[in-house]
Amino acid sequence: MSLFQPIGQKRLTNIAVVRYKKGGKRFEIACYKNTVGAWRSGAEKDINEVLQTTTVFDNVSKGVVAKKDLLKKVFGTADEEAVCRKILEEGAMQVSDKEREMHFDNLYRDVANVLVEKCVNPENGRPYPLELLERSLKDVHFSVDPNKTAKQQALDFLPQLQKSIPIERAWMRLSIQVSQSAQDALLGELQAMKSRVESKKTEASRLFVTCALEPSCFRRCDQFVRSLPEGGGQLEVVALAIQGSSSMPEIFDVARPSDTSDATARVCSDSRQGNVASQAEPRPVPAPAVKSGGRVFKCNTCGVEYTVANEHREHYKSKWHSFNQKLKSKGLPAVSEAEFDMDPLMGEEKNDLDEF
Numbered sequence: 001m002s003l004f005q006p007i008g009q010k011r012l013t014n015i016a017v018v019r020y021k022k023g024g025k026r027f028e029i030a031c032y033k034n035t036v037g038a039w040r041s042g043a044e045k046d047i048n049e050v051l052q053t054t055t056v057f058d059n060v061s062k063g064v065v066a067k068k069d070l071l072k073k074v075f076g077t078a079d080e081e082a083v084c085r086k087i088l089e090e091g092a093m094q095v096s097d098k099e100r101e102m103h104f105d106n107l108y109r110d111v112a113n114v115l116v117e118k119c120v121n122p123e124n125g126r127p128y129p130l131e132l133l134e135r136s137l138k139d140v141h142f143s144v145d146p147n148k149t150a151k152q153q154a155l156d157f158l159p160q161l162q163k164s165i166p167i168e169r170a171w172m173r174l175s176i177q178v179s180q181s182a183q184d185a186l187l188g189e190l191q192a193m194k195s196r197v198e199s200k201k202t203e204a205s206r207l208f209v210t211c212a213l214e215p216s217c218f219r220r221c222d223q224f225v226r227s228l229p230e231g232g233g234q235l236e237v238v239a240l241a242i243q244g245s246s247s248m249p250e251i252f253d254v255a256r257p258s259d260t261s262d263a264t265a266r267v268c269s270d271s272r273q274g275n276v277a278s279q280a281e282p283r284p285v286p287a288p289a290v291k292s293g294g295r296v297f298k299c300n301t302c303g304v305e306y307t308v309a310n311e312h313r314e315h316y317k318s319k320w321h322s323f324n325q326k327l328k329s330k331g332l333p334a335v336s337e338a339e340f341d342m343d344p345l346m347g348e349e350k351n352d353l354d355e356f
Contacts, residue, residue: 012052016099017060020091023074028060029087034099039088047081050088054081103146110150111157112137118151118215118241119158120170124339127243128167140164170241171196171212176225178233183207186233189224193217212242244332301328302337 015030030052038044056071058064068078075083095103112133120127128136140160145153161167178186180202186209190197195213202208213221225233297312298305301324306312315321324334 012060015052015060016096017094018087018091019094020087025070025074026058027066027071027074027083027087027091028057029084029091030055030057030060031088033096034102036088036093037095037099037103047085047088051084054084056080056083056087104144107144107146107150107153108137108142109134111142111144111154114151114154115158115161115167118154118170119167120241120243122166122168125242125244127170128165136161136164169215170243172215172218172237173198173210173212173239173242174218174221175236175238176209176211176221176233178207178209178225178228179231180205180207182228182232186224189221193220195221210238301325302334304337 012030014033016033016036018029018031018036020027031050032052035044035050039047039050044050056066058066071080071083072078075086077083109130112130115133116127116130137157140163142157142160148156155169158167158169176186186207187197190209190211190213193213195211195217198210198212200207200209222235225235295309296305296307297309299312299315299321302315302321304315306315320337320340323340327334
């Protein structure tokens with residue numbers, strides 16, 4: 001039977017090794033798992049919470065420590081903590097399974113968040129709830145690419161997602177001013193880009209236009225304004241993504257009475273608005289059943305009134321009222337009963353309202 005031999009080394013356990021090659025030599029440091037990424041992103045500031053030891057190794061698994069003369073020759077300093085910081089920033093990181101899984105989950109959620117911020121339902125102009133988009137991405141078998149940003153992946157995968165649910169990029173709202181000499185050229189350019197001119201007016205021999213257009217046309221519009229002579233034009237981004245009820249405005253041209261050259265004011269409904277009413281119609285008062293002394297019962301959340309107490313109580317139990325309460329808690333405007341009945345997502349996806 002062999003005798004137990006004492007070990008003169010302290011074995012490191014539960015470590016993540018960061019390797020760095022320089023000057024033909026390889027150096028390693030021992031870190032705690034799932035901490036290197038937090039250090040590089042700036043979430044972790046205390047280096048002692050990242051490093052198990054400030055010792056620099058030639059080989060961590062064998063416990064071979066790097067010589068100070070070699071550190072000074074390669075890094076220009078023998079300060080091991082300074083060398084550890086450089087290796088942490090520039091070294092090749094050993095990623096654990098849990099750390100990789102967490103990174104993929106965060107990137108997956110970031111892709112869904114980009115879709116929430118930059119896309120809308122074309123039928124009502126509202127953004128989709130986060131959980132609904134995550135489930136839709138899963139249904140169309142979306143896989144995360146760790147080498148691409150969340151925005152790039154979201155926009156690249158949007159055409160594939162459109163096959164599953166009605167979704168499109170939210171339009172941008174721009175404010176443009178040009179000299180009167182460039183008025184016709186600007187309006188022609190906006191018409192070629194199929195933009196929506198929301199308002200236009202002329203002041204001090206300059207034309208002011210507020211319009212909405214697809215984000216893919218922004219660069220073209222910006223280049224047009226920059227191509228004008230100095231002082232000939234100015235472009236300002238009012239909104240990067242038009243969402244909510246404001247995403248379906250009525251298109252109109254403003255013609256002041258004093259401007260005889262302008263066309264007569266005209267109003268036309270936005271084709272993207274569809275059949276959704278822009279202004280909620282009040283709910284018709286049902287036939288009275290049991291009068292309550294001529295009192296009027298009002299719901300401030302939904303903006304409707306009742307003359308029957310029973311109808312008023314039943315309204316507070318309705319899905320429409322519950323949906324508007326969720327919107328109110330998120331600081332969003334309430335929807336009319338017609339809008340609620342028309343959009344199937346409002347009536348069916350009740351579990352997603354917590355993320356709306």
